[in-house]
Amino acid sequence: MEWTYPQIQDDIKLVALDMDGTLLDSQKRLPPDFFDAVHALRAKGVRCCIASGRQYYALLRDLEPVADDLLFLAENGSIIFDGRQNIFTQDLPYSLYRPVVEHIRQVDDCQIVLCGARAAYIEQQDPAYLHQIDLYYARRQLRKDLLAPPVEDAVCKLAVYCDRRAEQRVLPLLEEYRDRFLVSLAGSDWVDMMLPGTNKGSGLTRLQRYLGIGPDNCMAFGDYLNDLQMMGACTHSVAMHNAHPQLAAVCRHRAPSNDQDGVMRVLRHQFDL
Incomplete structure (x- = not known):
């Protein structure tokens, strides 16, 4: 080019x-x-x-x-x-993001981040994943469960991580949510989900x-x-x-x-x- x-x-x-x-x-x-x-x-x-x-x-x-x-x-x-x-x-309703979190939890090689106004919220502690989290999320909290109880924060975005396979692996998984979310490829490792618009x-x-x-x-x-x-x-x-x-x-x-x-x-x- x-x-x-x-x-x-x-x-x-x-x-x-x-x-x-x-x-x-x-x-x-x-x-x-x-x-x-x-x-x-x-x-x-x-x-x-x-x-x-x-x-x-x-x-x-x-x-x-x-x-x-x-x-x-x-x-x-x-x-x-x-x-x-x-x-x-922006503020994503809990009822909207809960099914996505439950879905991604069942996928072995993917992790999800709840991106809040005050912090990012994660469940996994895999070293490669934590290295990525260190790069992109300076404020974060590790939780046993992202859904119970709901985080007391305005969740503005969901971010799904898959090492070097976001386009091939994650995008097809999230196809069913395109009527409720804007699903955006954010790099080779990440797919972001926001409200449409x-x-x-x-x-x-x-x-x-x-x-x-x-x-x-x-x-x-x-x-x-x-x-x-x-x-x-x-x-x-x-x-x-x-x-x-x-x-x-x-x-x-x-x-x-x-x-x-x-x-x-x-x-x-x-x-x-």
Whole structure:
């Protein structure tokens, strides 16, 4: 896939950045000059939004030095923060997510996370699984039973983990729930489940209203299928060189890969950083 730097004439006020596979390299490292770029963009009147399937508190842990200048579209759009202030939280009814938890419990090689506003809730302690949990969930609680009693928290998303087989193994299992959930492939290991209409795209639209701007004032970078709706919510969509083909097909622009400093190269070019 070829890449092209965007030649954007619109007045960009919001830049939305996916994390894994986009802003982070394959070793899960931030660009060394990213914090300086956040401050420089804010000084130019441009807000940076981290749009991720990760938990807000995990993002906050990794981005603490610039947290007050960032917007956070976390849990794939089901919870939104302006810095440290919560401005939106989705709430899944217990009656809706209980059958999914009961189903996934019966599948030996899959685990489920209840993603709450205050913490993530898990049952399994498998070492490989806990390593993934450490990456994406800074606040978590281990429970003997996710359902009894129900967690005293707003559950905004379900995340189902299957090591390197999310697309082949998990998506078919969850097909029967598509009339009640948005089922979104979030990476090679994860599938996310939210209420229909809750995704990075709807979250980006909420942020546009919050900031008083429109799609023409917004630029978004992504690499995977949970970024699809976000690309449709902004005029200036940018697929990474390493993007899933289905995502690349809907994006207006291309950037170098996440291992080629792709996001920062485009931002430097576009905003004269």
